[in-house]
Amino acid sequence: MKITVVGAGAVGASCSEYIAIKNFASEVVLLDIKEGFAEGKAMDLMQTASLNGFDTKITGITNDYTVTAKSDVCVITSGIPRKPGMTREELIGINAGIVKDVSSNLIKHSPDTIIIVVSNPMDTMTYLVHKSTDLPKHRIIGMGGALDSARFKYRLAEALGAPISDVDGMVIGGHSDTGMVPLTRLATRNSVPVTEFLSEERLGQVLEDTKVGGATLTKLLGTSAWYAPGAAVSGLVQAIACDQKKMFPCSVLLEGEYGLNDICIGAPVILGRNGIEKIVEIELNDAEKAHMQESAEGVRKTNDLL
Numbered sequence: 001m002k003i004t005v006v007g008a009g010a011v012g013a014s015c016s017e018y019i020a021i022k023n024f025a026s027e028v029v030l031l032d033i034k035e036g037f038a039e040g041k042a043m044d045l046m047q048t049a050s051l052n053g054f055d056t057k058i059t060g061i062t063n064d065y066t067v068t069a070k071s072d073v074c075v076i077t078s079g080i081p082r083k084p085g086m087t088r089e090e091l092i093g094i095n096a097g098i099v100k101d102v103s104s105n106l107i108k109h110s111p112d113t114i115i116i117v118v119s120n121p122m123d124t125m126t127y128l129v130h131k132s133t134d135l136p137k138h139r140i141i142g143m144g145g146a147l148d149s150a151r152f153k154y155r156l157a158e159a160l161g162a163p164i165s166d167v168d169g170m171v172i173g174g175h176s177d178t179g180m181v182p183l184t185r186l187a188t189r190n191s192v193p194v195t196e197f198l199s200e201e202r203l204g205q206v207l208e209d210t211k212v213g214g215a216t217l218t219k220l221l222g223t224s225a226w227y228a229p230g231a232a233v234s235g236l237v238q239a240i241a242c243d244q245k246k247m248f249p250c251s252v253l254l255e256g257e258y259g260l261n262d263i264c265i266g267a268p269v270i271l272g273r274n275g276i277e278k279i280v281e282i283e284l285n286d287a288e289k290a291h292m293q294e295s296a297e298g299v300r301k302t303n304d305l306l
Helices: 010-022 037-046 088-109 122-132 144-160 200-211 213-221 227-241 286-304
Strands: 002-006 027-032 057-062 073-076 114-117 140-142 171-173 180-182 246-255 261-272 275-279
Touching: 002 010, 002 088, 010 027, 010 037, 010 227, 027 037, 037 057, 073 088, 073 227, 088 114, 088 122, 114 122, 114 227, 122 140, 122 246, 122 261, 122 286, 140 246, 140 261, 140 275, 144 171, 144 180, 144 200, 144 213, 144 227, 144 246, 144 261, 171 286, 180 200, 180 286, 200 213, 227 246, 227 261, 246 275, 261 286
Parallel strands: 002 027, 002 073, 027 057, 073 114, 114 140
Antiparallel strands: 171 180, 171 261, 246 261, 261 275
């Protein structure tokens, strides 16, 4: 199993590290446009192999897509990161050109690959890959929902005072501060609804903290987060590489599901060796449906800028 990660910045390097440590891939190719940068990151990571007990080969390369040939999964993290005060949507002008060029080069050398989009604004960048390539829809995946759900579960565990392994929950909708739809009604602690433990007011705070999870970290760090995004990507890649049939919320092209058409937005999917094997339609209540529609409207406004 060969994996390519484009963009050797903090997210790309973190993603490569987690994939390597899990030891399910034979090779990870880390590519960047900055001379020597990916090579240095790859060398540094390879020097942890004996310490962390993995045999995955990590190869760094400067802008030579021939090295990525025959990749089973390609991850696009490239683009400028979000800075304090900047919304994901403001990134579109620069990142659209980067993502279009990167995806074209990846598919040229790996026509059967599955692409995972991380670059922001993520839903719109995923939509762009659909519109600018000939890849079938099941082989184009936006990462956002997996990360948003991890942040949701962190906030739930914090509110509950519970170990995070006790907690399950999901975020659908757009990957933006205003577009996320955390499904608090369906969140559980060991199969017991969290509404049994938390007040409506406390759950509302969990919801709001989840929505601004990325912005909160950007304000604290001065740039976008990288550990959780990298871990989220590695989870998706592993589900595909190991044919796990795991369910993750991902940005996926909807064609009637959830009453939406011609839009990439977060919805639960089953991931396996072929990429997206099924889109799972959850029965939403009226409020959740309304929030999903509002989220879609926000994504469409960003898509219009393409």
